[in-house]
Amino acid sequence: MADPEIKSYEPYHESRSAAVTESRPAQAVLMIVTFAFLGIFLLLPLIIVFHEALAKGIGAYTHSLSDADTRSAIRLTLLVAAISVPLNVVFGISAAWAIAKFEFKGKAFLTTLIDLPFSVSPVISGLVYVLLFGAQGLLGGWLKAHGIVILFAVPGIVLATVFVTFPFVARELIPLMQEQGNGDEEAALSLGANGWQTFWYVTLPNVKWGLLYGVLLCNARAMGEFGAVSVVSGHIRGLTNTMPLHVEILYNEYNAVGAFAVASLLAGLALVTLVLKTLLEMRYGAELAATRGH
């Protein structure tokens, strides 16, 4: 912390008050620490991912990506995201609607429950499904009798992914909807709109940027989830391996180029998500400010 003796009282700065201005050395130290951390722990690994992926040239890179098992992993990841993200959108909107617009008993409990996947280790979420749907599990016998396969198959992977991602959309929408209140909906109803029209013309446009933001984060997590999926997938090559699981398998087989090539795709996804998220935040921030304006 800055020594009060050497605190310099500069002329009033536009965005910062002079009273909280640290001395120049203190500022420099803070910035160096921040950049060093970001560089070592984030930027460097990212560079290494791409470096390793392209270590044997672009040919080896594309070759490893065109491998049948790799392609199947990519397809599965896309499929899982394509199922779980829409499910989350539906769940997120209904949960946010219920919590923000109605008063009911157990509301606080529901709000806390939505956060559960954030606080529980993903491995546990996977294990829960094994206990529930596994051969020795609670519903295992019944499922087997009816020929329904959930564990070590696509349905299990989807379920686990839905579980770990389901707070994303809801948590974006709840504060937004709470802030906007019921006024617009009441206005639409008083003008003769039915419930569906009110939702479609009024509620949804009011939250669209928040929703998109939630979908983006949800999608990134759905594609990148490892722990929960790892427990329920069974790691069957070409069948139940998602991209993150495939990366691990390739790496354990000392196929560095293959592992890092797939990893580079995931890293690329992260970067695209980051850019979109920043763009949305700019847009969405303005939207929020407009909300407070009237």
Next chain:
Amino acid sequence: MEVRVANVRKEFERFPALHDVSLDIKSGELIALLGPSGSGKTTLLRLIAGLERPTKGAIFFGDEDASQKSIQERNVGFVFQHYALFRHMTVADNIGFGLKVRHGPTRPPAVEIRRRATELLDLVQLSGLEKRYPAQLSGGQRQRVALARAMAIEPKVLLLDEPFGALDAQVRRELRRWLREIHDATGHTTVFVTHDQEEALELADRVVVMSQGRIEQVGTADDIYDRPNSPFVYGFIGESSSLPVKVDNGEIWLADRPIGLAAPDAPSGEATLYFRPHDVELLDGCSGCIAGTVAASRRVAGTRRVELEIGGERQRVEIELPVDHPAAQKSRVAFRPGRWKLFPTANSA
């Protein structure tokens, strides 16, 4: 459209917001619901609209029982306190919304909706702003758009919740006059909620004064101001002063002196005397008057407000004097209220 509120009671989680309220609104009338916050005025408005359902009682539109109808079926124009304009729609789309969401043959073609929006914008004097978004409008303009939007559905009743509450004083006065003009031109039965008595008295045909979930008095501005029927109304509307007095054989006594006012019909006993500070007659000698020591004197706009300490109990009352009146310089002032009213003390609590 006549609106009749019949013995309506409304509870929120067993907390009563309205107790047994009845009110008849004539067709084409402009009615103000006036009261302090928590008096139930907004609840009553929302009940008429159908935004809330009564716990008991019924609301009639004409001869029809509207209480079981949804807000969509009631066809009311509701203007919200903060306007609730749809921020992602242009002004024209906001106004046309109520027509656009109609079904089947009742839904006018798009061209007609647009024409109607333009027409209403003319009426609210905002021609040319069709393509603006609500965020690009001033508070007063938003208010006008909200009113145009509510009128687009040709409502049976127009309901306004604190229509001028969020505007500054200047715009508020302008819009008040303008709302009166619109009302006279369109003839909609209109109910508005306000906590501003000046607004209510100036604008409304009749004022409904509410307090603690009950209607205290319904009447014209003259009725309410000159003939308040309860201590609450006397205290709430306009300036008032009050003194604890005693009634004995039709004569009013303050402490141990008669004050020269007769109340032949009043029962003997403790009572409270209410009068308007500006409606007093100053006296020189004092045989039957209220006399007090000047405790403070303030200049308020065109008058001087004098605070008097009366009698041994040091009860304080305010009276208003002309600015240059010599009495303001004196240390003792004697007066007698011009118009006054007596309420038995037991009820005034």
